[in-house]
Amino acid sequence: MLELFDDELEKFQLQKLLMLLGLQQEKPSYYFVPYKYGCFSFQANADLSTMRKYEWVTEDVKSWKRTTTQSYINELKQNDKLALIELKKHFTDKSSEYLIKHTYRNFPYYAINSKIAHQVLNSDELKKVKKQIPKSSKNALFTIGYEGISIEQYINKLLKADVKVLCDVRKNSFSMKYGFNKSQLKMACEGVGIQFLHVPEVGILSDKRKELNTQKDYDILFEEYKKTVIPKTISQQEQIHDLIKKHDRVAITCFEKDICQCHRKHLAEAICGLPEFKYELIHL
Numbered sequence: 001m002l003e004l005f006d007d008e009l010e011k012f013q014l015q016k017l018l019m020l021l022g023l024q025q026e027k028p029s030y031y032f033v034p035y036k037y038g039c040f041s042f043q044a045n046a047d048l049s050t051m052r053k054y055e056w057v058t059e060d061v062k063s064w065k066r067t068t069t070q071s072y073i074n075e076l077k078q079n080d081k082l083a084l085i086e087l088k089k090h091f092t093d094k095s096s097e098y099l100i101k102h103t104y105r106n107f108p109y110y111a112i113n114s115k116i117a118h119q120v121l122n123s124d125e126l127k128k129v130k131k132q133i134p135k136s137s138k139n140a141l142f143t144i145g146y147e148g149i150s151i152e153q154y155i156n157k158l159l160k161a162d163v164k165v166l167c168d169v170r171k172n173s174f175s176m177k178y179g180f181n182k183s184q185l186k187m188a189c190e191g192v193g194i195q196f197l198h199v200p201e202v203g204i205l206s207d208k209r210k211e212l213n214t215q216k217d218y219d220i221l222f223e224e225y226k227k228t229v230i231p232k233t234i235s236q237q238e239q240i241h242d243l244i245k246k247h248d249r250v251a252i253t254c255f256e257k258d259i260c261q262c263h264r265k266h267l268a269e270a271i272c273g274l275p276e277f278k279y280e281l282i283h284l
Contacts, residue, residue, distance in 0.1 A: 002057065002066035003073055004088050010063050012037060012096035016103050017087055018044055019110070024083035031152035032110065034159070035191055038103055039110040042151050042179055042188055108132045112159075113192055134162040139244050141271060142251035143264045144284040151179025155188055157284050164247040165195040167240055169264055170254055171203025180255075195247070199240070202233045203254075204263050218261045225263050230270045237271045244279055251284070259283045 019039040022028030032039040048064055051057045056068040101120050104111040109132040111117045117129055142163055146154050166189050173182035182198055189196040212218055243250045256262035272281055
Protein backbone atom coordinates (compact mmCIF):
# COMPACT_ATOMS: atom_id res chain seq x y z
CA MET A 1 0.00 0.00 0.00
CA LEU A 2 2.74 2.45 0.94
CA GLU A 3 4.79 1.51 -2.10
CA LEU A 4 1.88 2.13 -4.45
CA PHE A 5 0.99 5.46 -2.85
CA ASP A 6 4.45 6.96 -3.40
CA ASP A 7 5.95 5.57 -0.19
CA GLU A 8 4.01 7.70 2.30
CA LEU A 9 0.49 7.92 3.69
CA GLU A 10 -1.04 9.73 6.61
CA LYS A 11 -2.12 7.32 9.36
CA PHE A 12 -5.81 8.02 8.81
CA GLN A 13 -5.39 7.44 5.08
CA LEU A 14 -3.61 4.12 5.53
CA GLN A 15 -6.19 2.70 7.95
CA LYS A 16 -9.09 3.72 5.71
CA LEU A 17 -7.44 2.37 2.57
CA LEU A 18 -6.65 -0.95 4.24
CA MET A 19 -10.30 -1.26 5.25
CA LEU A 20 -11.44 -0.51 1.70
CA LEU A 21 -8.95 -3.07 0.38
CA GLY A 22 -10.37 -5.71 2.72
CA LEU A 23 -13.79 -5.24 1.15
CA GLN A 24 -12.31 -6.46 -2.13
CA GLN A 25 -10.62 -9.53 -0.62
CA GLU A 26 -12.16 -12.96 -0.16
CA LYS A 27 -10.42 -13.12 3.20
CA PRO A 28 -9.53 -9.61 4.42
CA SER A 29 -5.91 -9.02 5.35
CA TYR A 30 -7.18 -7.03 8.33
CA TYR A 31 -10.40 -6.55 10.26
CA PHE A 32 -11.52 -3.25 11.77
CA VAL A 33 -13.42 -1.84 14.72
CA PRO A 34 -15.30 1.46 15.06
CA TYR A 35 -12.67 3.45 16.94
CA LYS A 36 -12.08 7.05 17.95
CA TYR A 37 -11.57 8.27 14.39
CA GLY A 38 -13.45 5.61 12.47
CA CYS A 39 -12.30 2.21 11.22
CA PHE A 40 -9.14 1.01 12.94
CA SER A 41 -7.15 -2.22 12.90
CA PHE A 42 -5.10 -2.99 16.00
CA GLN A 43 -3.30 -5.75 14.09
CA ALA A 44 -2.34 -3.47 11.19
CA ASN A 45 -0.99 -0.92 13.63
CA ALA A 46 1.02 -3.62 15.42
CA ASP A 47 2.41 -4.87 12.10
CA LEU A 48 3.49 -1.35 11.19
CA SER A 49 5.25 -1.06 14.54
CA THR A 50 7.10 -4.31 13.80
CA MET A 51 8.12 -3.00 10.37
CA ARG A 52 9.37 0.17 12.03
CA LYS A 53 11.50 -1.99 14.34
CA TYR A 54 13.15 -3.58 11.29
CA GLU A 55 13.53 -0.12 9.69
CA TRP A 56 11.26 -0.92 6.75
CA VAL A 57 9.07 2.09 7.62
CA THR A 58 9.39 5.24 9.70
CA GLU A 59 6.70 7.00 11.66
CA ASP A 60 6.00 10.57 12.68
CA VAL A 61 3.00 12.10 14.41
CA LYS A 62 0.80 12.05 11.29
CA SER A 63 2.28 9.60 8.79
CA TRP A 64 3.89 6.29 7.89
CA LYS A 65 6.71 6.34 5.34
CA ARG A 66 8.24 3.37 3.51
CA THR A 67 12.04 3.32 3.77
CA THR A 68 12.95 -0.07 2.30
CA THR A 69 13.91 -0.10 -1.38
CA GLN A 70 12.59 -3.61 -1.97
CA SER A 71 9.46 -3.83 -4.14
CA TYR A 72 6.62 -6.06 -2.99
CA ILE A 73 3.81 -5.28 -5.42
CA ASN A 74 4.66 -8.06 -7.87
CA GLU A 75 4.74 -10.60 -5.03
CA LEU A 76 1.05 -10.08 -4.30
CA LYS A 77 -1.75 -12.34 -5.42
CA GLN A 78 -3.16 -11.05 -8.70
CA ASN A 79 -6.55 -10.16 -7.19
CA ASP A 80 -4.91 -8.19 -4.37
CA LYS A 81 -2.64 -6.41 -6.81
CA LEU A 82 -5.61 -5.40 -9.00
CA ALA A 83 -7.57 -4.25 -5.94
CA LEU A 84 -4.66 -2.07 -4.84
CA ILE A 85 -4.33 -0.55 -8.29
CA GLU A 86 -8.06 0.23 -8.26
CA LEU A 87 -7.68 1.94 -4.88
CA LYS A 88 -4.79 3.98 -6.25
CA LYS A 89 -6.93 5.01 -9.22
CA HIS A 90 -9.83 6.22 -7.07
CA PHE A 91 -8.05 7.65 -4.05
CA THR A 92 -4.72 9.01 -5.22
CA ASP A 93 -4.15 12.52 -3.85
CA LYS A 94 -7.26 12.21 -1.66
CA SER A 95 -6.81 13.73 1.79
CA SER A 96 -7.38 12.09 5.16
CA GLU A 97 -10.51 14.21 5.55
CA TYR A 98 -11.86 12.94 2.23
CA LEU A 99 -11.27 9.30 3.20
CA ILE A 100 -12.79 9.84 6.64
CA LYS A 101 -15.94 11.30 5.09
CA HIS A 102 -16.05 8.57 2.45
CA THR A 103 -15.85 5.73 4.97
CA TYR A 104 -18.24 7.37 7.45
CA ARG A 105 -20.85 7.95 4.75
CA ASN A 106 -20.60 4.54 3.11
CA PHE A 107 -19.89 2.47 6.23
CA PRO A 108 -21.59 4.36 9.08
CA TYR A 109 -21.05 1.52 11.60
CA TYR A 110 -17.37 2.49 11.77
CA ALA A 111 -18.32 6.02 12.83
CA ILE A 112 -20.35 5.07 15.93
CA ASN A 113 -17.47 5.85 18.31
CA SER A 114 -15.95 8.68 16.32
CA LYS A 115 -14.97 11.87 18.12
CA ILE A 116 -15.18 13.87 14.91
CA ALA A 117 -18.29 12.54 13.14
CA HIS A 118 -20.23 15.70 13.99
CA GLN A 119 -17.51 17.76 12.28
CA VAL A 120 -17.53 15.91 8.95
CA LEU A 121 -21.11 14.66 8.53
CA ASN A 122 -24.39 16.47 8.04
CA SER A 123 -27.47 15.85 10.20
CA ASP A 124 -28.94 13.16 7.92
CA GLU A 125 -25.63 11.31 7.79
CA LEU A 126 -25.29 11.50 11.57
CA LYS A 127 -28.74 9.92 11.88
CA LYS A 128 -27.53 6.98 9.79
CA VAL A 129 -24.56 6.59 12.13
CA LYS A 130 -26.83 6.72 15.16
CA LYS A 131 -28.99 3.93 13.72
CA GLN A 132 -25.90 1.70 13.62
CA ILE A 133 -25.33 1.94 17.37
CA PRO A 134 -26.39 -1.41 18.91
CA LYS A 135 -28.95 -0.97 21.65
CA SER A 136 -30.82 -3.44 23.84
CA SER A 137 -33.22 -2.97 26.70
CA LYS A 138 -32.65 -6.46 28.15
CA ASN A 139 -30.15 -7.29 30.88
CA ALA A 140 -28.06 -10.34 30.05
CA LEU A 141 -24.98 -12.36 30.90
CA PHE A 142 -22.84 -13.33 27.90
CA THR A 143 -19.93 -15.71 27.48
CA ILE A 144 -17.40 -15.44 24.67
CA GLY A 145 -14.18 -17.18 23.61
CA TYR A 146 -11.52 -15.69 21.37
CA GLU A 147 -10.17 -18.87 19.79
CA GLY A 148 -9.97 -18.61 16.01
CA ILE A 149 -10.85 -14.93 15.60
CA SER A 150 -8.95 -11.66 15.52
CA ILE A 151 -9.13 -9.03 18.23
CA GLU A 152 -11.18 -6.87 15.86
CA GLN A 153 -13.72 -9.62 15.11
CA TYR A 154 -13.94 -10.30 18.83
CA ILE A 155 -14.53 -6.64 19.75
CA ASN A 156 -17.18 -6.33 17.03
CA LYS A 157 -19.04 -9.32 18.51
CA LEU A 158 -19.12 -7.55 21.87
CA LEU A 159 -20.23 -4.25 20.34
CA LYS A 160 -23.00 -5.80 18.27
CA ALA A 161 -24.29 -7.58 21.38
CA ASP A 162 -24.27 -4.21 23.17
CA VAL A 163 -21.97 -5.56 25.91
CA LYS A 164 -21.05 -2.86 28.41
CA VAL A 165 -18.56 -4.73 30.63
CA LEU A 166 -16.12 -7.52 29.79
CA CYS A 167 -14.90 -9.73 32.63
CA ASP A 168 -11.73 -11.67 31.83
CA VAL A 169 -12.04 -14.90 33.84
CA ARG A 170 -8.67 -16.41 32.93
CA LYS A 171 -6.42 -17.21 35.88
CA ASN A 172 -3.51 -15.76 33.93
CA SER A 173 -4.49 -13.23 31.29
CA PHE A 174 -1.47 -13.85 29.09
CA SER A 175 -1.87 -14.97 25.50
CA MET A 176 0.47 -15.67 22.59
CA LYS A 177 -2.37 -14.51 20.32
CA TYR A 178 -2.07 -10.82 19.48
CA GLY A 179 -4.62 -8.58 21.18
CA PHE A 180 -5.52 -10.86 24.06
CA ASN A 181 -2.93 -10.10 26.70
CA LYS A 182 -4.56 -8.26 29.57
CA SER A 183 -3.13 -4.85 28.67
CA GLN A 184 -3.97 -5.21 24.96
CA LEU A 185 -7.49 -6.44 25.60
CA LYS A 186 -8.13 -3.72 28.17
CA MET A 187 -6.95 -1.04 25.75
CA ALA A 188 -9.08 -2.41 22.90
CA CYS A 189 -12.20 -2.61 25.05
CA GLU A 190 -11.87 0.80 26.62
CA GLY A 191 -11.14 2.33 23.21
CA VAL A 192 -14.65 1.40 22.07
CA GLY A 193 -16.40 2.19 25.35
CA ILE A 194 -16.47 -1.27 26.97
CA GLN A 195 -15.37 -1.48 30.58
CA PHE A 196 -12.76 -4.18 31.28
CA LEU A 197 -12.25 -6.15 34.49
CA HIS A 198 -9.95 -9.08 35.26
CA VAL A 199 -11.33 -11.63 37.75
CA PRO A 200 -8.51 -14.19 38.09
CA GLU A 201 -9.95 -15.89 41.18
CA VAL A 202 -12.53 -17.73 39.06
CA GLY A 203 -9.96 -19.07 36.60
CA ILE A 204 -8.28 -22.48 36.33
CA LEU A 205 -4.57 -22.98 36.94
CA SER A 206 -2.58 -23.61 33.75
CA ASP A 207 -1.13 -26.85 35.14
CA LYS A 208 -4.60 -28.32 35.38
CA ARG A 209 -5.26 -27.64 31.71
CA LYS A 210 -2.57 -30.01 30.43
CA GLU A 211 -3.40 -33.34 28.80
CA LEU A 212 -6.91 -32.38 27.75
CA ASN A 213 -7.33 -34.61 24.73
CA THR A 214 -10.98 -35.65 24.83
CA GLN A 215 -14.25 -34.17 26.00
CA LYS A 216 -14.15 -36.61 28.91
CA ASP A 217 -10.86 -35.04 30.04
CA TYR A 218 -12.54 -31.63 30.03
CA ASP A 219 -15.58 -32.96 31.88
CA ILE A 220 -13.40 -34.41 34.65
CA LEU A 221 -11.57 -31.07 34.98
CA PHE A 222 -14.80 -29.12 35.17
CA GLU A 223 -16.29 -31.44 37.79
CA GLU A 224 -13.29 -30.65 39.95
CA TYR A 225 -13.70 -26.94 39.15
CA LYS A 226 -17.32 -27.02 40.28
CA LYS A 227 -16.36 -28.73 43.53
CA THR A 228 -13.34 -26.59 44.40
CA VAL A 229 -13.34 -23.16 42.75
CA ILE A 230 -17.05 -22.40 42.42
CA PRO A 231 -17.86 -22.71 46.17
CA LYS A 232 -14.88 -20.52 47.10
CA THR A 233 -15.62 -17.67 44.69
CA ILE A 234 -19.18 -16.71 45.59
CA SER A 235 -18.10 -13.10 46.18
CA GLN A 236 -16.63 -12.85 42.66
CA GLN A 237 -19.77 -14.41 41.18
CA GLU A 238 -21.86 -11.87 43.08
CA GLN A 239 -19.57 -9.12 41.79
CA ILE A 240 -20.34 -10.13 38.20
CA HIS A 241 -24.04 -10.36 39.07
CA ASP A 242 -23.91 -6.83 40.48
CA LEU A 243 -22.27 -5.60 37.30
CA ILE A 244 -25.26 -6.85 35.32
CA LYS A 245 -27.60 -4.96 37.66
CA LYS A 246 -25.56 -1.79 37.18
CA HIS A 247 -24.51 -2.01 33.52
CA ASP A 248 -27.22 -4.28 32.04
CA ARG A 249 -25.11 -6.40 29.68
CA VAL A 250 -21.95 -8.15 30.89
CA ALA A 251 -19.74 -10.77 29.22
CA ILE A 252 -17.28 -13.23 30.73
CA THR A 253 -14.43 -14.35 28.50
CA CYS A 254 -11.79 -17.03 28.15
CA PHE A 255 -9.98 -18.71 25.23
CA GLU A 256 -11.90 -21.73 23.97
CA LYS A 257 -14.39 -21.36 21.13
CA ASP A 258 -16.30 -24.49 22.20
CA ILE A 259 -18.30 -23.59 25.30
CA CYS A 260 -18.21 -27.24 26.40
CA GLN A 261 -14.43 -27.05 26.65
CA CYS A 262 -14.26 -23.88 28.72
CA HIS A 263 -14.83 -23.24 32.42
CA ARG A 264 -16.79 -20.08 31.61
CA LYS A 265 -19.84 -22.28 30.92
CA HIS A 266 -19.85 -23.60 34.47
CA LEU A 267 -19.01 -20.21 35.95
CA ALA A 268 -21.91 -18.66 34.05
CA GLU A 269 -24.27 -21.39 35.23
CA ALA A 270 -23.15 -20.82 38.83
CA ILE A 271 -23.87 -17.09 38.46
CA CYS A 272 -27.27 -17.92 37.00
CA GLY A 273 -27.96 -19.99 40.13
CA LEU A 274 -27.41 -17.05 42.49
CA PRO A 275 -30.44 -15.69 44.37
CA GLU A 276 -32.15 -12.87 42.46
CA PHE A 277 -30.51 -13.76 39.13
CA LYS A 278 -33.27 -13.27 36.56
CA TYR A 279 -31.44 -12.50 33.35
CA GLU A 280 -30.83 -14.26 30.06
CA LEU A 281 -27.63 -16.27 29.50
CA ILE A 282 -26.23 -16.00 25.97
CA HIS A 283 -23.17 -17.79 24.59
CA LEU A 284 -21.67 -15.67 21.78
